[in-house]
Amino acid sequence: MVEKLKKKVEPVAATTPKVKAAPKVTTTIIAKCDCVNEYQDKIYGKGMRAKNSKGTNFKCTVCGKV
Secondary structure (H helix, E strand, O other), X not given: OOOOOOOOOOXXXXXXXXXXXXXXXXXXXEEEXXXXXXXXXXXXXXXXXXXXXXXXXXXXXXXXXX
């Protein structure tokens, strides 16, 4: 007679903590930049661009200048 083998499931160690990654906080400002973008000129005013935080500086969302 053929016996069916049962699959052994080993429990995961209870000492493994479940850690969720904290989301990064991004700050956005509107500041002067010399790049050209018609869409942002209409929304924020001529020469004003949205800039996202990058460490201690802010990076233009159009041209990437710091």
